[in-house]
Amino acid sequence: MIRIEKLTKTFDTFQAVDHMSFEVPQGAFLVLVGPSGCGKSTMLRMLAGLELPSGGTVQFGDDTVSDGDKGWMIDPAKRNTGLVFQSYALWPHMTVAGNVDWPLKVAGMSKPDRQARVSEVLAMLGIEALAARYPNEISGGQQQRVAIARMIAPRPAILLFDEPLSNLDAKLRVEMRTELLRVHRATGATSVYVTHDQVEAMTMASHVAVLNGGKIEQFGTPEELVRDPATAFVATFVGTPPANLVPVSMLPEQHAKGLRADALAMYRPENITSSAEASANSMAFEFAEASPVAGRTMLTGTQGPLRVTAVVDNAPRLQIGDMVHFGLPETPAAMFAPNGERLS
Amino acid sequence: MSIAPARPMARPFPINGRLALKLFVLAILGVLVAAPLLRILFETLAPDAITAWSDVTHGRLSKNLLWLPLGNTLILGVGVACGCVLIGGFLAWLVVMTDMPFRRTIGLLATLPFMIPSFATALAWGSLFRNSRVGGQTGFLEGLGLTIPDWLAWGMVPTLIVLIAHYYSLAFTVIAAALATVNSDLVEAAQMAGAKRSRILLGIVLPVALPAVVAGASLTFAGAVSNFAAPALLGLPVRMQTMATRLYGLIEVGQTERGYVVAILLILVSALFLWLGNKVISGRRSYATITGKGGRAKRFELRAARLPLLSVAGLICLLTTLVPVAILIASSLAPASSALFSNWTLHYWTGLSDPSIAQGQAGIWSNPFIVSATGLTVGLGITVAVTTTIIGLIVAFVLARDGKGPLAGIINQVSFLPLLVPGIAFGAAYIALFGAPIGPFPALYGTFWLLLIAGTAYLLPFSVQTGRAVIQQVSGDLDESARMTGAGFLRRLTAITVPLASRGLAAGGLIVFVKIMRDLSLVVLLFTPTTPLLSVLAYRYASEGFTQFANAITVVILVISIAATLLANQLQAKSQPWLKS
Numbered sequence: 001m002i003r004i005e006k007l008t009k010t011f012d013t014f015q016a017v018d019h020m021s022f023e024v025p026q027g028a029f030l031v032l033v034g035p036s037g038c039g040k041s042t043m044l045r046m047l048a049g050l051e052l053p054s055g056g057t058v059q060f061g062d063d064t065v066s067d068g069d070k071g072w073m074i075d076p077a078k079r080n081t082g083l084v085f086q087s088y089a090l091w092p093h094m095t096v097a098g099n100v101d102w103p104l105k106v107a108g109m110s111k112p113d114r115q116a117r118v119s120e121v122l123a124m125l126g127i128e129a130l131a132a133r134y135p136n137e138i139s140g141g142q143q144q145r146v147a148i149a150r151m152i153a154p155r156p157a158i159l160l161f162d163e164p165l166s167n168l169d170a171k172l173r174v175e176m177r178t179e180l181l182r183v184h185r186a187t188g189a190t191s192v193y194v195t196h197d198q199v200e201a202m203t204m205a206s207h208v209a210v211l212n213g214g215k216i217e218q219f220g221t222p223e224e225l226v227r228d229p230a231t232a233f234v235a236t237f238v239g240t241p242p243a244n245l246v247p248v249s250m251l252p253e254q255h256a257k258g259l260r261a262d263a264l265a266m267y268r269p270e271n272i273t274s275s276a277e278a279s280a281n282s283m284a285f286e287f288a289e290a291s292p293v294a295g296r297t298m299l300t301g302t303q304g305p306l307r308v309t310a311v312v313d314n315a316p317r318l319q320i321g322d323m324v325h326f327g328l329p330e331t332p333a334a335m336f337a338p339n340g341e342r343l344s
Numbered sequence: 345m346s347i348a349p350a351r352p353m354a355r356p357f358p359i360n361g362r363l364a365l366k367l368f369v370l371a372i373l374g375v376l377v378a379a380p381l382l383r384i385l386f387e388t389l390a391p392d393a394i395t396a397w398s399d400v401t402h403g404r405l406s407k408n409l410l411w412l413p414l415g416n417t418l419i420l421g422v423g424v425a426c427g428c429v430l431i432g433g434f435l436a437w438l439v440v441m442t443d444m445p446f447r448r449t450i451g452l453l454a455t456l457p458f459m460i461p462s463f464a465t466a467l468a469w470g471s472l473f474r475n476s477r478v479g480g481q482t483g484f485l486e487g488l489g490l491t492i493p494d495w496l497a498w499g500m501v502p503t504l505i506v507l508i509a510h511y512y513s514l515a516f517t518v519i520a521a522a523l524a525t526v527n528s529d530l531v532e533a534a535q536m537a538g539a540k541r542s543r544i545l546l547g548i549v550l551p552v553a554l555p556a557v558v559a560g561a562s563l564t565f566a567g568a569v570s571n572f573a574a575p576a577l578l579g580l581p582v583r584m585q586t587m588a589t590r591l592y593g594l595i596e597v598g599q600t601e602r603g604y605v606v607a608i609l610l611i612l613v614s615a616l617f618l619w620l621g622n623k624v625i626s627g628r629r630s631y632a633t634i635t636g637k638g639g640r641a642k643r644f645e646l647r648a649a650r651l652p653l654l655s656v657a658g659l660i661c662l663l664t665t666l667v668p669v670a671i672l673i674a675s676s677l678a679p680a681s682s683a684l685f686s687n688w689t690l691h692y693w694t695g696l697s698d699p700s701i702a703q704g705q706a707g708i709w710s711n712p713f714i715v716s717a718t719g720l721t722v723g724l725g726i727t728v729a730v731t732t733t734i735i736g737l738i739v740a741f742v743l744a745r746d747g748k749g750p751l752a753g754i755i756n757q758v759s760f761l762p763l764l765v766p767g768i769a770f771g772a773a774y775i776a777l778f779g780a781p782i783g784p785f786p787a788l789y790g791t792f793w794l795l796l797i798a799g800t801a802y803l804l805p806f807s808v809q810t811g812r813a814v815i816q817q818v819s820g821d822l823d824e825s826a827r828m829t830g831a832g833f834l835r836r837l838t839a840i841t842v843p844l845a846s847r848g849l850a851a852g853g854l855i856v857f858v859k860i861m862r863d864l865s866l867v868v869l870l871f872t873p874t875t876p877l878l879s880v881l882a883y884r885y886a887s888e889g890f891t892q893f894a895n896a897i898t899v900v901i902l903v904i905s906i907a908a909t910l911l912a913n914q915l916q917a918k919s920q921p922w923l924k925s
Contacts, residue, residue: 050532077538089529093551102547103537154537 007056034211082151265332272310380773424568432515453661463573468668515560522556562621570766736807767865810852
């Protein structure tokens with residue numbers, strides 16, 4: 001179990017993490033997701049013990065491991081955590097086996113035990129054949145596997161990942177997602193995974209914390225986030241494609257009736273229809289892009305700064321410069337105040 | 345008998361433009377680099393000269409000709425390499441990895457000593473520590489009433505100290521650059537594994553920086569064994585000989601063949617260690633680390649040791665930069681170096697000849713000989729900078745366009761050969777080749793031309809490096825994107841290539857200029873009264889006991905060199921990644 005309470009980190013005057021609190025059970029796969037600068041990496045480094053919180057506490061199970069208010073923390077090595085760096089941070093002067101072995105050696109394991117454990121984790125990640133190679137002699141995907149092997153070798157109870165897949169190509173990234181989940185399940189550890197890619201968050205997480213500007217916008221399961229976004233930011237950040245927010249002032253008259261004039265109305269892409277001709281209930285957009293998605297079509301239109309995406313069965317044939325007319329459902333799926341707060 | 349129809353004949357020797365250019369470059373390099381080195385070898389192998397080998401290596405005089413100087417040279421090389429790696433590595437660690445205050449300033453100061461010629465530091469040492477053992481003026485410390493023992497005034501110890509003070513900045517630069525690539529992730533990953541500070545330092549940081557440490561050691565070793573100025577000024581008066589001073593002495597007294605043998609052996613010693621160093625560094629573990637976001641480099645917290653370590657670092661930097669320069673300036677103004685800060689006079693700078701002072705020597709600005717030497721030295725620096733930059737650019741161009749095949753391989757090797765050759769041995773090789781008329785060409789000894797081509801050849805490796813960097817910067821995408829717009833060759837040349845390349849070339853040229861300005865070892869053998877050069881004049885004045893004049897000339901060299909170096913840095917806008925906070 002990981003529990004953080006009112007965790008805060010300030011760099012000079014910059015508030016990187018601002019009074020964050022949440023709790024995840026043992027065995028969870030927590031993803032911290034958000035745009036660059038949202039505080040997710042700082043959060044992870046505080047969990048790892050590389051950064052002392054300016055305030056608040058971190059608890060692993062029943063033990064408090066960092067206390068920012070009192071200004072102390074347990075050494076990174078004594079937290080029983082492992083971290084995969086974005087750069088992998090493989091030690092360039094050690095072989096693959098040497099990289100995996102060194103932390104065990106530091107931990108004081110006997111040589112036969114180490115040998116057994118090293119071959120075990122190398123086999124687990126399918127990189128036994130690379131044992132004698134140096135990090136600069138293997139590919140990016142292989143380095144990634146070595147980094148993971150090195151992390152899990154000492155059997156940490158908590159696995160930390162700092163954007164581990166961002167240096168890989170698209171296909172490899174999908175493969176490694178599966179691989180990471182397999183490792184997570186096999187070790188039975190609790191994982192915390194930092195990414196800016198909401199697809200990774202939605203596919204891998206048991207719990208997601210959407211961060212923005214140092215604060216938690218919403219904490220929940222992937223389904224909850226999509227079904228019931230707590231803020232306008234979450235609504236437009238998660239889901240493939242994410243939901244649309246249309247200012248009430250731009251809606252057709254019938255739709256706008258009875259709604260707060262300065263609010264934002266949320267419509268899900270799958271509930272929007274499209275046609276080439278205008279009707280009383282439709283909004284006109286400039287056609288922007290279309291792509292086939294699992295037998296349906298994802299259509300995007302723009303109107304000034306507003307972008308609306310619909311997923312429809314029969315899309316009209318359109319070219320850039322054409323107008324597309326989106327028919328909106330009678331009632332929006334949710335309403336948000338101008339400051340992003342959920343209204344209904 | 346029928347006549348076969350005449351078939352169009354292929355030209356017997358198709359002139360291939362590329363091949364022609366390669367051969368041309370090879371010919372230039374042959375004359376500039378290979379010929380002198382081969383000549384010096386063959387000179388010693390001639391039937392009437394071959395005995396020089398046995399004289400030097402196991403003759404009756406061999407102990408004094410070779411073995412003692414070789415021993416001294418190796419002691420200097422090893423001592424300087426160790427000292428430089430320790431001091432340079434210590435400073436690099438402080439500047440790059442720790443939270444010491446004023447890191448940026450220390451980092452800048454630590455690169456300065458290499459700009460100060462080693463004879464300047466040696467002269468400054470003399471002004472402070474000279475004792476009365478060899479006669480003449482005594483230094484400032486004796487003037488204060490202290491008794492300076494011989495071992496501190498002359499010979500091995502001061503030579504070692506002066507050379508370390510000069511070369512440690514080389515080790516600093518190399519090691520700092522390597523430490524800067526030790527991603528803080530690497531250290532944190534070790535921290536996560538539970539390693540203690542000392543274990544991280546020994547297990548991670550040192551091994552990753554090891555190639556740089558080896559490189560620093562072999563470069564400073566090669567520098568120390570080929571240095572002429574420091575052992576000549578501080579060792580020769582008490583008959584401490586190194587191979588460089590022995591070689592100089594032999595050629596000065598006309599025993600050229602023996603001198604050449606010593607030169608060849610010196611080249612071998614220096615090249616062997618550079619080669620060994622290179623072999624250790626280049627292996628399968630060439631450490632290119634993958635860059636992540638890094639950025640937020642965590643620094644080693646020194647805690648209570650911050651200020652003590654800062655003062656140690658600051659002291660090292662001050663003692664090797666400001667202090668020698670200040671001593672030189674003061675001593676060029678003081679009539680007696682035993683009283684450096686009293687009775688200051690501008691006589692040694694501007695005074696007219698006065699029989700009562702310094703045997704009637706006029707101040708350096710009133711001495712037409714020195715004024716013309718200044719002009720000649722600056723002229724030589726500029727000409728060498730231009731010629732070597734042009735040749736370096738051509739060589740780099742040929743290698744960049746077609747770097748494969750045996751010819752390119754030879755060009756590449758030969759153009760970097762001068763790096764392995766100590767300056768004084770190179771000078772000896774030039775005397776061997778151009779000292780006598782070759783066919784219709786007159787002897788070049790004693791002419792500006794000899795200095796020019798020797799300097800050009802000597803500095804070729806640097807200019808080839810500059811040329812490569814510039815070509816790499818300019819060719820490829822940038823040129824292609826200009827070509828896509830339809831710009832013709834000349835248009836691209838004037839709008840893209842020249843503006844992009846000119847800064848880099850100018851900066852490279854300035855560095856060559858500075859190297860010539862303050863070089864002593866290459867030109868000390870090529871010097872003649874018709875071609876007076878400032879550095880040699882300073883050396884001559886110093887060895888004749890006119891220290892004020894020597895120091896005044898050295899100050900002139902320093903001012904010109906530092907101005908040019910600053911200008912070069914400005915042009916390059918040299919980034920020093922390890923100074924970022």
